[in-house]
Amino acid sequence: MDKLAIQGGHRLSGEIRISGAKNAALPIMCAALLSADTLRLDNLPKLRDISTLLTLLGHIGCDINLDEKGGIDLQASQFKHLEAPYNLVKTMRASILVLGPMLARCGEAKVSLPGGCAIGARPVDLHIKGLQAMGAEIEIEHGYILAKAKRLRGARIVMDMVTVTGTENLMMAATLASGTTVLENSAREPEVIDLAQCLIAMGARIEGAGTDTITVHGVDRLHGAQHRIMPDRIETGTYLVAAAMTQGDIRLTDTRSDTLDAVLDKLRESGARIACTPDSISLQMHHRPQAINLRTAPYPAFPTDMQAQFMALNCIANGVGRVTETIFENRFMHVQEMQRLGAHIDIEGNTAMVHGSASLQAATVMATDLRASASLVLAALVAEGETTIERIYHIDRGYECIEEKLNQIGAQVRRVH
Numbered sequence: 149m150d151k152l153a154i155q156g157g158h159r160l161s162g163e164i165r166i167s168g169a170k171n172a173a174l175p176i177m178c179a180a181l182l183s184a185d186t187l188r189l190d191n192l193p194k195l196r197d198i199s200t201l202l203t204l205l206g207h208i209g210c211d212i213n214l215d216e217k218g219g220i221d222l223q224a225s226q227f228k229h230l231e232a233p234y235n236l237v238k239t240m241r242a243s244i245l246v247l248g249p250m251l252a253r254c255g256e257a258k259v260s261l262p263g264g265c266a267i268g269a270r271p272v273d274l275h276i277k278g279l280q281a282m283g284a285e286i287e288i289e290h291g292y293i294l295a296k297a298k299r300l301r302g303a304r305i306v307m308d309m310v311t312v313t314g315t316e317n318l319m320m321a322a323t324l325a326s327g328t329t330v331l332e333n334s335a336r337e338p339e340v341i342d343l344a345q346c347l348i349a350m351g352a353r354i355e356g357a358g359t360d361t362i363t364v365h366g367v368d369r370l371h372g373a374q375h376r377i378m379p380d381r382i383e384t385g386t387y388l389v390a391a392a393m394t395q396g397d398i399r400l401t402d403t404r405s406d407t408l409d410a411v412l413d414k415l416r417e418s419g420a421r422i423a424c425t426p427d428s429i430s431l432q433m434h435h436r437p438q439a440i441n442l443r444t445a446p447y448p449a450f451p452t453d454m455q456a457q458f459m460a461l462n463c464i465a466n467g468v469g470r471v472t473e474t475i476f477e478n479r480f481m482h483v484q485e486m487q488r489l490g491a492h493i494d495i496e497g498n499t500a501m502v503h504g505s506a507s508l509q510a511a512t513v514m515a516t517d518l519r520a521s522a523s524l525v526l527a528a529l530v531a532e533g534e535t536t537i538e539r540i541y542h543i544d545r546g547y548e549c550i551e552e553k554l555n556q557i558g559a560q561v562r563r564v565h
């Protein structure tokens with residue numbers, strides 16, 4: 149299993165190009181199942197989660213053509229298996245996103261239940277309830293969701309929690325339903341808007357994406373389209389925190405500052421100087437960061453996917469920072485590993501009090517989930533000595549070429565096979 153060896157203490161300075169957003173690419177690739185025509189996607193990130201989904205789409209019967217520029221053609225003219233098997237779903241929860249499109253287009257779908265995952269229970273009850281409200285008959289048998297519906301019909305669906313993939317699954321299903329679907333308490337994440345824009349390019353009639361009420365007027369068929377995946381706001385935020393922690397000076401290109409308001413506010417609060425254009429962000433930090441308090445919540449509030457990285461920043465900040473996680477119940481697994489690097493963190497319920505120290509010390513640590521792994525990389529960048537991070541396959545799920553990008557701006561990161 150690969151490891152990362154990181155020599156701490158180097159200031160980051162330079163420019164990095166941000167990749168396409170994993171969390172936009174995954175639902176948008178599933179949208180290809182809604183049409184018999186070709187969906188052309190550009191700016192797809194090269195990540196393990198994307199290859200996992202390509203394997204699943206191939207299993208379902210989708211034709212896949214990749215070109216060297218990172219573009220991809222997906223065409224689902226015929227289906228081989230209306231099924232997402234356990235061995236694929238268990239490695240990536242987002243596989244649940246094939247359920248809505250397969251059911252809407254083919255009237256039938258069998259998708260493994262994702263089961264528990266490291267950061268919490270993460271049920272899919274709202275996906276199931278929403279499809280039932282649209283007329284689907286759903287049974288759970290032998291760990292699989294078995295869904296049937298001659299044709300889904302429009303419905304008013306009130307989701308009692310804000311769920312990102314839940315909103316995306318139901319929005320995709322509703323595009324081919326008969327009549328109008330109204331999704332109340334929808335997720336407002338930019339990735340939901342990106343998916344809606346792709347669906348609209350395919351002929352869907354969707355209003356209100358980006359607000360908490362999305363209205364979808366069903367159509368009989370969708371056609372092919374071309375879509376460019378939006379930039380990854382979490383990758384952007386992670387490199388910005390890396391620069392702030394190393395008192396660096398970086399410029400990130402091909403990104404979108406308008407998707408990062410809450411994150412940029414917190415970085416400014418910690419003392420960073422930030423300048424934005426619509427597609428670039430520059431950050432300079434001239435002193436040790438100030439500790440910051442934060443509370444995760446659905447977009448546009450502070451993202452749970454940036455919580456661990458800001459915890460790393462607080463570990464070396466001046467003062468005490470309070471970090472409250474409200475989305476997932478078990479998303480502090482990085483804390484024990486950070487303590488191995490010398491961090492001072494006390495946890496009470498869903499809140500961590502982080503007492504900043506002037507320095508951290510290198511150690512061997514273990515990556516436990518995607519964003520926790522990123523936070524360990526950040527901590528290692530400022531620790532004294534060489535830190536080894538084990539189980540970095542988690543990082544490869546969501547960060548394209550992380551060691552190359554970091555080395556390009558002055559870090560010393562080695563992948564050890």
Ligand code: UD1
Pocket residue numbers: 171174241242268269270271272273274275276309310311312313314339452453475476477
């Ligand atoms: C998506 C993101 C993930 C991010 C998360 C929260 C993708 C592929 N993944 O995950 O990176 O951390 O949003 O911003 O986009 N819930 C239920 N029942 C459901 C669905 C969700 O109770 O049917 C709960 C979950 O357990 C969790 C909360 O709702 O506590 C939010 O989860 P959700 O927004 O669904 O996360 P994902 O869409 O899986």
